[in-house]
Amino acid sequence: MLALLLGNFVLMAFDARAENRERVVRVWVQAAANFIQSPVTYASSAVTGFFTSIVSLRSAQTENDKLKLEIQKLSVEVQKNKQIADENIRLKNLLELKQQDEYDILTAQIIGRDSSAWFDTAIIDRGSLEGVKLNMPIVVNGGLVGRVTAVSPLTAQIDLITRDKSALGAIVGEIGQPNALGVVRGEGVREGLKMDYVPGYIEVRKGDIVYTTGQGGVYPPGLRVGVITEVRTGSATVPHQIFIRPSAKISAMQEVAVLLYTAPEKAKYEEALPNAVKEDEKAGN
Amino acid sequence: MEQVKITVALVIAILLQWTLRNIAEPFAYLDLPLIIVVYAALQRNAIRAIIFGTIAGIAVDALSGGLLGANGFSKTLVAYAVSEIARRVYLDNLLLRIPIIAGACLLDDLVYYGMHRLLGQSIGAPLLETMAYTIIGTTIAGTFIYLFLDSFSSQSIKQKRREFFAPRRQTRRRNPIRLGRK
Numbered sequence: 001m002l003a004l005l006l007g008n009f010v011l012m013a014f015d016a017r018a019e020n021r022e023r024v025v026r027v028w029v030q031a032a033a034n035f036i037q038s039p040v041t042y043a044s045s046a047v048t049g050f051f052t053s054i055v056s057l058r059s060a061q062t063e064n065d066k067l068k069l070e071i072q073k074l075s076v077e078v079q080k081n082k083q084i085a086d087e088n089i090r091l092k093n094l095l096e097l098k099q100q101d102e103y104d105i106l107t108a109q110i111i112g113r114d115s116s117a118w119f120d121t122a123i124i125d126r127g128s129l130e131g132v133k134l135n136m137p138i139v140v141n142g143g144l145v146g147r148v149t150a151v152s153p154l155t156a157q158i159d160l161i162t163r164d165k166s167a168l169g170a171i172v173g174e175i176g177q178p179n180a181l182g183v184v185r186g187e188g189v190r191e192g193l194k195m196d197y198v199p200g201y202i203e204v205r206k207g208d209i210v211y212t213t214g215q216g217g218v219y220p221p222g223l224r225v226g227v228i229t230e231v232r233t234g235s236a237t238v239p240h241q242i243f244i245r246p247s248a249k250i251s252a253m254q255e256v257a258v259l260l261y262t263a264p265e266k267a268k269y270e271e272a273l274p275n276a277v278k279e280d281e282k283a284g285n
Numbered sequence: 286m287e288q289v290k291i292t293v294a295l296v297i298a299i300l301l302q303w304t305l306r307n308i309a310e311p312f313a314y315l316d317l318p319l320i321i322v323v324y325a326a327l328q329r330n331a332i333r334a335i336i337f338g339t340i341a342g343i344a345v346d347a348l349s350g351g352l353l354g355a356n357g358f359s360k361t362l363v364a365y366a367v368s369e370i371a372r373r374v375y376l377d378n379l380l381l382r383i384p385i386i387a388g389a390c391l392l393d394d395l396v397y398y399g400m401h402r403l404l405g406q407s408i409g410a411p412l413l414e415t416m417a418y419t420i421i422g423t424t425i426a427g428t429f430i431y432l433f434l435d436s437f438s439s440q441s442i443k444q445k446r447r448e449f450f451a452p453r454r455q456t457r458r459r460n461p462i463r464l465g466r467k
Contacts, residue, residue, distance in 0.1 A: 001331075004339045004361050011343070011354030016404045029347030033303050040304040112348060113306040117313040117419055118397065118410045119350030149350075159350060163409050186409065251310075 030123060031152035037112040038125060045254065103220065104260040106130060110253060111155070120160055126258060127154040137219045137259045143247025144168075144212065144223045145256055156258075160250055161225070162186040162193060169215035170195060170225050172208050172242075180204050181213065184225055184244065191251065193226055195242035200234025210244055217263045287328065290437055294430075295321045295337055299344045314415075314422035316390060318345055320430050322360050323389045326367035327376055338364035351397070352406060359396035363389045379431060386427040390420045 011025075112123035126132050128151045138145040138158050146166070150157040159166060163186040172195075173179040182198040198204060208228045214221030224247045232241035298317035305312035318341035326334035342357030349356070367389055376382060394416045401408050 001335050001361065001365050004335060005358060008339065008342070008354040008358035008361060012352045012358065012400060012404055015353040016406060026347050026353055029344070033348055036300055037304055037307070041307055044308045111307065112303060113310075113313070114349050115302045115306065115345045116349040116351055116356065116397075117316075117415050118401075118408050120409065121350035123348065157348075157350075163350070165407050165409070 026150050026157070027152040030150065030155045030157060031127070034111065034123075034125070034152070034155045037123065037155075041109070041111040106132065106258040106260060107255060108156075108258055109255050120163065121149070122158050122160070124156050124158060124256060124258070125154070127152050127156050129153045131260055132156045132258055133262060135218050135263065137223065137261060138256050139223060139259060140248045140253050140256045143249075144219065144225050145246075145248045145250060145253065147218055148258070158256075160186070161246065162191070162250060167216070168219055168225070169213040170210050171213045172198070172204055172210055172228070180240075182239075182242070184210065191245060193244040193246055195228075195244055196239065198234075198240045198242055200238050200240055201236050202240075204228065204231050204240055204242060206231055209247075220259065220261050220263075288333070290434070291321065291325050291328070291333075291337070294324070294434060295341060299341060302345055303348055311422070314418040315426050316393065316419060316423045317426070317430075318342070319360060319363065319390060319393055319423060320386065320427040322364050323367050323386055323427070324431060324434060326364045327371050327382065327385070329368065329371050331365065331368035331372075334364035334368045335361050338362075351408075352401060352404060355397050355400045358400055359393045362396055363393045366392065379428065379435075382431055383424060383428055386431075387420050387424045390423045391416065394419055 015026075106126055108124035108126040110122045111125045114121045124138075132148060132151050134148055134151055136148045138147060144161055146158045146160040146163075148156045149159040161168065161184070166186045168184050169181070170184040171179050171181050180198040180202040182195045184193050184195050186192075187194050195210065206228055210225040210228065212219040212221055212223040212225060226244040226246040228242055229245045230243040234240040295318065298321045302315075302317050305315070305317075322334060322338045322341055325337045328334070338360035339357045342360035343354065346353045346356045367385060370376070370385070374381075376385060398408060398412060398416075
């Protein structure tokens with residue numbers, strides 16, 4: 001028994017150390033579990049979908065009439081937008097602005113949730129064979145969900161932004177405007193985030209939208225994080241306490257999108273800063 | 286036969302633990318592998334129970350956000366504790382097993398949480414709430430699963446149980462008041 005306990009302890013210690021690196025055992029068990037999880041998920045979603053479609057048939061006629069009216073309105077709006085888009089392109093060409101980088105998106109289905117009640121990770125049916133890599137951002141309907149924490153050839157594990165360990169650089173309002181910068185952290189509850197370090201003298205209102213800044217080195221800038229639901233106003237010396245509701249409906253998501261985005265590598269001097277002197281000594285300089 | 290039954294039950298429990306939460310969120314509060322590990326420990330075969338505990342724990346950890354080995358550690362410890370109790374106390378009665386499942390679940394949760402704290406890992410879920418739900422869910426599910434597993438019990442065990450609970454011959458008690466009369 002002692003040997004088994006010791007073995008488990010060594011595994012734990014090894015896993016705790018390899019937090020932001022590839023975790024081999026976990027990855028291969030995930031790959032094996034995929035052959036069971038995928039069929040069960042597809043079967044259960046097919047059954048749920050069947051019953052949902054029966055229920056939704058009742059309201060289909062009314063909805064159809066509403067949608068027809070909506071189409072009429074939208075077609076007019078599309079025409080207007082097309083004119084605006086054309087104008088936008090013309091003006092951009094005039095100003096010689098460079099097109100912003102766009103990220104390729106890979107849609108994925110959630111095939112498994114955390115097998116323990118203590119954590120809230122999810123497993124998606126896309127892996128390294130389809131280009132998924134560690135730390136790639138996950139979004140749903142334009143809202144940030146989390147990032148990839150383990151990748152097997154066929155599946156990947158994602159960690160949600162609501163986990164209390166996660167943190168990301170964020171800004172209230174659009175990038176490029178003089179707005180409040182801060183750090184968004186998970187609170188450990190499914191629908192709650194908190195934003196820290198926003199100076200108390202900056203005006204922040206309930207209902208403002210929070211975006212990523214891209215400074216954390218994991219998420220690209222401009223992803224929608226959530227909407228401010230409560231502000232406990234600070235003062236000139238005390239920062240605000242800001243509570244955010246995530247834009248993505250984390251508790252109800254079935255399909256997500258993986259942004260095939262890899263953060264730019266940090267400059268070498270940033271990574272080696274604390275040991276810079278030692279490295280120089282080793283090199284004999 | 287008994288060994289095959291428990292092994293099959295453990296494999297099914299692990300597979301269900303991997304998949305059930307995706308169907309409905311409340312299933313997260315059922316610890317099916319723990320139920321089977323405790324059942325194995327109640328058969329008074331400590332070594333088998335401990336090995337089952339480690340395997341089930343690592344299998345659950347592999348698809349969880351927690352530390353790999355934390356569940357293995359806690360379930361191994363639970364298996365040992367339950368098998369030691371089962372060696373000393375007769376626990377084949379279903380009513381006695383209910384507090385054993387609840388106690389095993391409590392110990393498992395405390396050790397799991399403690400190991401994470403020890404290694405500097407934070408756990409997002411609220412401790413008391415998660416523990417309470419897990420204990421309630423696992424104890425209720427465990428009671429039904431034990432009834433189900435017992436119905437597959439091999440004939441020899443049933444026979445042994447009958448012998449253990451052989452109907453006692455009732456002796457007629459004499460009236461102590463009458464005894465004193467002449």
